[in-house]
Amino acid sequence: MITRLKKAAVVGAVATLSAAGLTACMSDGNDENSDTIRIGSTEADKSQWQVFEQKAEEEGVDVEVVSFTDYNVPNQALTEGDLDVNQFQHIQFLAESNVASGNNLVPFGASQTFPMGVYAKDFSSVEEIADAGDVVIPNDSTNQGRAIKVLASAGLVTLRDDELLTPTPADIVTEDSDVTVTPVDASQTAVAYNDGQAAVINNNFLESAGVSANDAVFKDNPDDPASQPYINVWVTTEENKDNEDYQKLVEIWHSDEVQEAVANDTAGTAVKAENTPEELEDILADTEQKIREQESSDE
Structure with a gap:
């Protein structure tokens, strides 16, 4: 489902992120809604997100799920401050994005894996x-x-x-x-x-x-260390990774109600992942290093 990012592709995506392009996905008034956590997703129409929003409201967390159709855009939108967090990618995709763009986005929670x-x-x-x-x-x-x-x-x-x-x-x-x-x-x-x-x-x-x-x-096997780069993650910027409100998002995602919706949306293919932020950062660092080594060997 996700194709590997190339440096040229990322540069092109950044170059085409005009104000008009982002406005198509973003609403105005971020300053007036500073307490709202804006979450980027490529599957915002799925029932899992609808249940998540309902559960967040019950927990007193104000969220807005922003829909994207281009997998290259949510990370750049997060880097530029148009999103607070995103949840659509696995660690390997994040690692390739960071290496190609020079950004330093980090995972702060796991969502699920999808065994192949x-x-x-x-x-x-x-x-x-x-x-x-x-x-x-x-x-x-x-x-x-x-x-x-x-x-x-x-x-x-x-x-x-x-x-x-x-x-x-x-x-x-x-x-x-x-x-x-x-x-x-x-x-x-x-x-x-x-x-x-x-x-x-x-x-x-x-x-x-x-x-x-x-x-x-x-x-x-999702428990095999070789499968760790394919853990899907919640992502934010380095300076916000310890935000307690963001950690609440992970807890809500792992609630029984949301997990039931995830299972329905994915025909039971999703396996809940509960790795700690520290474990996820270690996997990300290792994956980024392997990407750099492989790129060096290919030159």
């Missing part, structure tokens, strides 16, 4: 997928890299370096692997599945494939 799985209509085991010899994967760099790591965890492919954050098909040691990979647009992984091929499918395309997360032949 391998699905197959005609195969019920990893061994049967290995015998078939091919797996379709999404071709955008973040999801492609994660899909390849899922296949490596399943023992279906061998990587030249297990520490690569976003491996590509070129990083697969083909002679030591049981399957080859065919990268396609993420939306086409569901089509491949329905055509009888094994496929790694993003959670947001499971419905179109006609499968549930429970149908996965294999999926990554």
